[in-house]
Amino acid sequence: MLNISDIEEIGVIKGAKAGSLLGVRGGAGAVVIRTKTGKSKNIIEPKEDNIKSIMPLGYQQPISFYSPKYETVREINDKQPDLRTTIYWNPNINTSSLGEASVDFYTADFITDYSVVIEGMTTDGKIVYGINEIKVTN
Incomplete structure:
Protein backbone atom coordinates (compact mmCIF):
# COMPACT_ATOMS: atom_id res chain seq x y z
CA MET A 1 0.00 0.00 0.00
CA ILE A 51 13.58 -4.51 -1.74
CA LYS A 52 10.18 -6.15 -1.39
CA SER A 53 9.72 -9.31 -3.44
CA ILE A 54 6.19 -9.92 -4.68
CA MET A 55 5.36 -13.09 -6.55
CA PRO A 56 1.96 -12.66 -8.25
CA LEU A 57 0.00 -15.85 -8.76
CA GLY A 58 -0.58 -15.15 -12.44
CA TYR A 59 -3.45 -16.80 -14.26
CA GLN A 60 -5.46 -19.11 -12.02
CA GLN A 61 -7.79 -21.79 -13.34
CA PRO A 62 -11.19 -21.10 -11.74
CA ILE A 63 -12.55 -23.77 -9.44
CA SER A 64 -16.16 -24.60 -8.68
CA PHE A 65 -17.72 -22.84 -5.73
CA TYR A 66 -19.13 -25.35 -3.23
CA SER A 67 -22.82 -24.91 -2.68
CA PRO A 68 -24.75 -27.66 -0.84
CA LYS A 69 -27.76 -29.20 -2.55
CA TYR A 70 -29.57 -31.08 0.27
CA GLU A 71 -31.19 -33.46 -2.21
CA THR A 72 -30.99 -36.74 -0.29
CA VAL A 73 -32.49 -37.69 3.08
CA ARG A 74 -28.95 -38.17 4.41
CA GLU A 75 -27.94 -34.62 3.36
CA ILE A 76 -31.12 -33.14 4.82
CA ASN A 77 -30.69 -34.93 8.17
CA ASP A 78 -26.93 -34.32 8.48
CA LYS A 79 -26.18 -33.00 11.99
CA GLN A 80 -23.00 -31.20 10.85
CA PRO A 81 -23.92 -27.48 11.00
CA ASP A 82 -23.53 -25.41 7.84
CA LEU A 83 -21.37 -22.48 8.99
CA ARG A 84 -20.40 -21.01 5.62
CA THR A 85 -19.78 -17.26 5.57
CA THR A 86 -19.99 -16.95 1.79
CA ILE A 87 -23.33 -18.48 0.91
CA TYR A 88 -23.52 -18.11 -2.86
CA TRP A 89 -21.12 -17.06 -5.58
CA ASN A 90 -21.62 -17.42 -9.32
CA PRO A 91 -19.48 -15.65 -11.93
CA ASN A 92 -21.91 -16.41 -14.79
CA ILE A 93 -25.41 -15.16 -14.04
CA ASN A 94 -27.25 -14.08 -17.16
CA THR A 95 -30.16 -11.69 -16.97
CA SER A 96 -33.34 -11.49 -19.01
CA SER A 97 -33.93 -8.72 -21.55
CA LEU A 98 -35.42 -6.76 -18.62
CA GLY A 99 -32.18 -7.09 -16.63
CA GLU A 100 -33.68 -9.57 -14.16
CA ALA A 101 -32.19 -12.80 -12.82
CA SER A 102 -33.13 -15.37 -10.22
CA VAL A 103 -30.85 -17.44 -8.01
CA ASP A 104 -31.56 -20.16 -5.45
CA PHE A 105 -29.37 -20.98 -2.47
CA TYR A 106 -29.45 -22.48 1.01
CA THR A 107 -28.60 -20.25 3.94
CA ALA A 108 -26.19 -21.20 6.72
CA ASP A 109 -27.43 -22.75 9.97
CA PHE A 110 -26.91 -19.72 12.20
CA ILE A 111 -29.50 -16.95 12.19
CA THR A 112 -28.04 -13.78 10.74
CA ASP A 113 -28.77 -11.10 8.19
CA TYR A 114 -27.08 -11.46 4.80
CA SER A 115 -25.31 -8.89 2.67
CA VAL A 116 -25.97 -9.29 -1.04
CA VAL A 117 -23.31 -7.87 -3.33
CA ILE A 118 -23.87 -7.86 -7.09
CA GLU A 119 -20.94 -7.03 -9.35
CA GLY A 120 -20.80 -7.47 -13.08
CA MET A 121 -20.54 -6.05 -16.54
CA THR A 122 -23.08 -5.60 -19.29
CA THR A 123 -22.46 -6.86 -22.82
CA ASP A 124 -21.55 -3.32 -23.85
CA GLY A 125 -18.97 -2.96 -21.06
CA LYS A 126 -20.89 -0.99 -18.43
CA ILE A 127 -20.07 -1.81 -14.80
CA VAL A 128 -22.94 -3.10 -12.65
CA TYR A 129 -22.69 -2.90 -8.86
CA GLY A 130 -25.26 -3.12 -6.12
CA ILE A 131 -25.36 -3.99 -2.44
CA ASN A 132 -28.37 -4.82 -0.32
CA GLU A 133 -29.31 -6.79 2.76
CA ILE A 134 -31.57 -9.76 3.39
CA LYS A 135 -33.09 -9.46 6.87
CA VAL A 136 -33.70 -12.80 8.53
CA THR A 137 -36.74 -13.04 10.78
CA ASN A 138 -37.51 -15.94 13.05
Missing part, protein backbone atom coordinates in the same frame (compact mmCIF):
# COMPACT_ATOMS: atom_id res chain seq x y z
CA LEU A 2 1.77 3.08 -1.27
CA ASN A 3 0.51 6.61 -1.46
CA ILE A 4 0.91 7.70 -5.09
CA SER A 5 2.35 11.04 -3.99
CA ASP A 6 5.22 9.16 -2.25
CA ILE A 7 6.37 7.45 -5.46
CA GLU A 8 9.41 8.98 -7.14
CA GLU A 9 9.87 6.51 -9.99
CA ILE A 10 8.67 3.14 -11.31
CA GLY A 11 10.83 1.04 -13.58
CA VAL A 12 11.30 -2.44 -14.96
CA ILE A 13 14.53 -4.42 -14.86
CA LYS A 14 14.69 -7.31 -17.33
CA GLY A 15 17.14 -9.90 -18.54
CA ALA A 16 20.68 -10.39 -17.27
CA LYS A 17 20.71 -7.07 -15.38
CA ALA A 18 17.79 -8.20 -13.20
CA GLY A 19 19.48 -11.50 -12.49
CA SER A 20 22.81 -9.90 -11.66
CA LEU A 21 21.26 -7.30 -9.33
CA LEU A 22 18.63 -9.46 -7.65
CA GLY A 23 20.02 -12.98 -8.03
CA VAL A 24 17.63 -15.86 -8.57
CA ARG A 25 14.71 -13.69 -7.40
CA GLY A 26 15.20 -11.37 -10.38
CA GLY A 27 15.68 -13.99 -13.07
CA ALA A 28 12.31 -13.29 -14.68
CA GLY A 29 12.60 -9.51 -14.27
CA ALA A 30 11.42 -7.12 -11.63
CA VAL A 31 9.28 -4.04 -11.18
CA VAL A 32 11.14 -1.48 -9.10
CA ILE A 33 9.23 1.22 -7.22
CA ARG A 34 11.42 3.95 -5.71
CA THR A 35 9.76 6.20 -3.16
CA LYS A 36 10.73 9.81 -2.56
CA THR A 37 12.08 8.91 0.87
CA GLY A 38 14.00 5.87 -0.41
CA LYS A 39 17.75 5.58 0.15
CA SER A 40 18.67 4.68 -3.42
CA LYS A 41 19.16 7.37 -6.07
CA ASN A 42 19.50 4.91 -8.96
CA ILE A 43 16.46 2.79 -9.78
CA ILE A 44 18.55 -0.06 -11.20
CA GLU A 45 20.77 -0.37 -8.12
CA PRO A 46 18.36 -1.10 -5.25
CA LYS A 47 19.77 -1.89 -1.84
CA GLU A 48 18.81 -5.10 -0.06
CA ASP A 49 17.09 -3.24 2.82
CA ASN A 50 14.53 -1.60 0.54
Whole structure:
Protein backbone atom coordinates (compact mmCIF):
# COMPACT_ATOMS: atom_id res chain seq x y z
CA MET A 1 0.00 0.00 0.00
CA LEU A 2 1.77 3.08 -1.27
CA ASN A 3 0.51 6.61 -1.46
CA ILE A 4 0.91 7.70 -5.09
CA SER A 5 2.35 11.04 -3.99
CA ASP A 6 5.22 9.16 -2.25
CA ILE A 7 6.37 7.45 -5.46
CA GLU A 8 9.41 8.98 -7.14
CA GLU A 9 9.87 6.51 -9.99
CA ILE A 10 8.67 3.14 -11.31
CA GLY A 11 10.83 1.04 -13.58
CA VAL A 12 11.30 -2.44 -14.96
CA ILE A 13 14.53 -4.42 -14.86
CA LYS A 14 14.69 -7.31 -17.33
CA GLY A 15 17.14 -9.90 -18.54
CA ALA A 16 20.68 -10.39 -17.27
CA LYS A 17 20.71 -7.07 -15.38
CA ALA A 18 17.79 -8.20 -13.20
CA GLY A 19 19.48 -11.50 -12.49
CA SER A 20 22.81 -9.90 -11.66
CA LEU A 21 21.26 -7.30 -9.33
CA LEU A 22 18.63 -9.46 -7.65
CA GLY A 23 20.02 -12.98 -8.03
CA VAL A 24 17.63 -15.86 -8.57
CA ARG A 25 14.71 -13.69 -7.40
CA GLY A 26 15.20 -11.37 -10.38
CA GLY A 27 15.68 -13.99 -13.07
CA ALA A 28 12.31 -13.29 -14.68
CA GLY A 29 12.60 -9.51 -14.27
CA ALA A 30 11.42 -7.12 -11.63
CA VAL A 31 9.28 -4.04 -11.18
CA VAL A 32 11.14 -1.48 -9.10
CA ILE A 33 9.23 1.22 -7.22
CA ARG A 34 11.42 3.95 -5.71
CA THR A 35 9.76 6.20 -3.16
CA LYS A 36 10.73 9.81 -2.56
CA THR A 37 12.08 8.91 0.87
CA GLY A 38 14.00 5.87 -0.41
CA LYS A 39 17.75 5.58 0.15
CA SER A 40 18.67 4.68 -3.42
CA LYS A 41 19.16 7.37 -6.07
CA ASN A 42 19.50 4.91 -8.96
CA ILE A 43 16.46 2.79 -9.78
CA ILE A 44 18.55 -0.06 -11.20
CA GLU A 45 20.77 -0.37 -8.12
CA PRO A 46 18.36 -1.10 -5.25
CA LYS A 47 19.77 -1.89 -1.84
CA GLU A 48 18.81 -5.10 -0.06
CA ASP A 49 17.09 -3.24 2.82
CA ASN A 50 14.53 -1.60 0.54
CA ILE A 51 13.58 -4.51 -1.74
CA LYS A 52 10.18 -6.15 -1.39
CA SER A 53 9.72 -9.31 -3.44
CA ILE A 54 6.19 -9.92 -4.68
CA MET A 55 5.36 -13.09 -6.55
CA PRO A 56 1.96 -12.66 -8.25
CA LEU A 57 0.00 -15.85 -8.76
CA GLY A 58 -0.58 -15.15 -12.44
CA TYR A 59 -3.45 -16.80 -14.26
CA GLN A 60 -5.46 -19.11 -12.02
CA GLN A 61 -7.79 -21.79 -13.34
CA PRO A 62 -11.19 -21.10 -11.74
CA ILE A 63 -12.55 -23.77 -9.44
CA SER A 64 -16.16 -24.60 -8.68
CA PHE A 65 -17.72 -22.84 -5.73
CA TYR A 66 -19.13 -25.35 -3.23
CA SER A 67 -22.82 -24.91 -2.68
CA PRO A 68 -24.75 -27.66 -0.84
CA LYS A 69 -27.76 -29.20 -2.55
CA TYR A 70 -29.57 -31.08 0.27
CA GLU A 71 -31.19 -33.46 -2.21
CA THR A 72 -30.99 -36.74 -0.29
CA VAL A 73 -32.49 -37.69 3.08
CA ARG A 74 -28.95 -38.17 4.41
CA GLU A 75 -27.94 -34.62 3.36
CA ILE A 76 -31.12 -33.14 4.82
CA ASN A 77 -30.69 -34.93 8.17
CA ASP A 78 -26.93 -34.32 8.48
CA LYS A 79 -26.18 -33.00 11.99
CA GLN A 80 -23.00 -31.20 10.85
CA PRO A 81 -23.92 -27.48 11.00
CA ASP A 82 -23.53 -25.41 7.84
CA LEU A 83 -21.37 -22.48 8.99
CA ARG A 84 -20.40 -21.01 5.62
CA THR A 85 -19.78 -17.26 5.57
CA THR A 86 -19.99 -16.95 1.79
CA ILE A 87 -23.33 -18.48 0.91
CA TYR A 88 -23.52 -18.11 -2.86
CA TRP A 89 -21.12 -17.06 -5.58
CA ASN A 90 -21.62 -17.42 -9.32
CA PRO A 91 -19.48 -15.65 -11.93
CA ASN A 92 -21.91 -16.41 -14.79
CA ILE A 93 -25.41 -15.16 -14.04
CA ASN A 94 -27.25 -14.08 -17.16
CA THR A 95 -30.16 -11.69 -16.97
CA SER A 96 -33.34 -11.49 -19.01
CA SER A 97 -33.93 -8.72 -21.55
CA LEU A 98 -35.42 -6.76 -18.62
CA GLY A 99 -32.18 -7.09 -16.63
CA GLU A 100 -33.68 -9.57 -14.16
CA ALA A 101 -32.19 -12.80 -12.82
CA SER A 102 -33.13 -15.37 -10.22
CA VAL A 103 -30.85 -17.44 -8.01
CA ASP A 104 -31.56 -20.16 -5.45
CA PHE A 105 -29.37 -20.98 -2.47
CA TYR A 106 -29.45 -22.48 1.01
CA THR A 107 -28.60 -20.25 3.94
CA ALA A 108 -26.19 -21.20 6.72
CA ASP A 109 -27.43 -22.75 9.97
CA PHE A 110 -26.91 -19.72 12.20
CA ILE A 111 -29.50 -16.95 12.19
CA THR A 112 -28.04 -13.78 10.74
CA ASP A 113 -28.77 -11.10 8.19
CA TYR A 114 -27.08 -11.46 4.80
CA SER A 115 -25.31 -8.89 2.67
CA VAL A 116 -25.97 -9.29 -1.04
CA VAL A 117 -23.31 -7.87 -3.33
CA ILE A 118 -23.87 -7.86 -7.09
CA GLU A 119 -20.94 -7.03 -9.35
CA GLY A 120 -20.80 -7.47 -13.08
CA MET A 121 -20.54 -6.05 -16.54
CA THR A 122 -23.08 -5.60 -19.29
CA THR A 123 -22.46 -6.86 -22.82
CA ASP A 124 -21.55 -3.32 -23.85
CA GLY A 125 -18.97 -2.96 -21.06
CA LYS A 126 -20.89 -0.99 -18.43
CA ILE A 127 -20.07 -1.81 -14.80
CA VAL A 128 -22.94 -3.10 -12.65
CA TYR A 129 -22.69 -2.90 -8.86
CA GLY A 130 -25.26 -3.12 -6.12
CA ILE A 131 -25.36 -3.99 -2.44
CA ASN A 132 -28.37 -4.82 -0.32
CA GLU A 133 -29.31 -6.79 2.76
CA ILE A 134 -31.57 -9.76 3.39
CA LYS A 135 -33.09 -9.46 6.87
CA VAL A 136 -33.70 -12.80 8.53
CA THR A 137 -36.74 -13.04 10.78
CA ASN A 138 -37.51 -15.94 13.05
